[in-house]
Amino acid sequence: MDTAYADINVVDRLNAEWRWLCDRVAPAREVRGWLIEADVVDERAPHTLDGLCDHLQDRSKGEGPRFSDTWLTVLLERAVAEGDQAQLAARVAVQMMLPAAVRMTQRCLRQGEEFADNVQLVVAALYQVVRRFPIERRRRQLAQGLRLELWHVVSREFGREFSPSGEELPGEKELAEGASVAVDPLRRAEVSLLASAAEAVGLRAPAEPLEELAGPRGELVELLVWALAQKVLTQDAAAAIADHYRDAGAVPDAAAARAAGVSQAAIRQKRRRAVVQLRTAAPLWAAAA
Known part of the structure; x- marks a missing residue:
């Protein structure tokens, strides 16, 4: 740390x-x-x-x-x-x-x-x-x-x-309207803050429901936001992890490869490298949290 x-x-x-x-x-x-x-x-x-x-x-x-x-x-x-x-x-x-x-x-x-x-x-x-x-x-x-x-x-x-x-601060509108995150007010506030941070660095689309960030997916996104802020990962590397590791709606390797104009093997290799970097830095994030 x-x-x-x-x-x-x-x-x-x-x-x-x-x-x-x-x-x-x-x-x-x-x-x-x-x-x-x-x-x-x-x-x-x-x-x-x-x-x-x-x-x-x-x-x-x-x-x-x-x-x-x-x-x-x-x-x-x-x-x-x-x-x-x-x-x-x-x-x-x-x-x-x-x-x-x-x-x-x-x-x-x-x-x-x-x-x-x-x-x-x-x-x-x-x-x-x-x-x-x-x-x-x-x-x-x-x-x-x-x-x-x-x-x-x-x-x-x-x-x-x-x-x-x-x-208005990002996330305040969702809180004021009583966003349907099935958690207590503190957790709604935390999820809204995380959603704002993820949106600011391109890891979440504005239309995505807040509920997506209330569970394990939220913990991953929080780690990725930290990794970007600390320059542990590049934007592309963080996006590769965020798009792939989802409970629902994960971007298939074939689609990601077509969008990037590279092979599926290259997509997988980039993601593996990003995961290794993230695992190496994760203890620092855990210590700070």
Whole structure:
């Protein structure tokens, strides 16, 4: 990740700061004390900050939103206040949400934009969301609520900063009209952002239904959008993969060969090379997500 994202200063700085924070005894002792006091964990909980966060995430995966709501409540109740405790609580919450912020930035990225510039805006929005979250009124599905609030803030900020003409952001029309993606509002928002990014780089036609990007196909397209932004693949290579690997409507090799004026063997060879390049780079994408 350090090599591929050497220019993402804000993410590198946050991760470096987090490693420094995790080497200190006092922050871990304080956060651990909050969680024990709230009966979220007991005395067997890890004594290091990174170990404690890993423990919370592991239990959240096993126990679901009810458990994640308990520890997020502990952090957010303090993060929205003032003072040193608020700063520490907000910092922990931001670090826990940082992968989601990086992933959201990838989905927002449009052709010609720099990831480093956009992620700085998204991280600033994440801090704003954590420090202002209405925890007194919202006590359930907090992780989803944080991501949804972040998406709302980011869409507004990107609209002002990257759409000076005042035009509607790509994907907003589908959301306003209640696009028939059978998922929750957060997932609809994410799918719309991904559709916009894919359309901007030529991997999706405007008429294609959003539902196509709600499943495994969406994960592939997201990876391809990232690969194009990071110059891992050329446009032709990404399109070759996108057109071939579909649940329905895949472009046959014969048709692709006729359109390109080459043999089917050449089409297959180009696709194989692209897949190898993508597999080699995929761990960097996974680490960033």
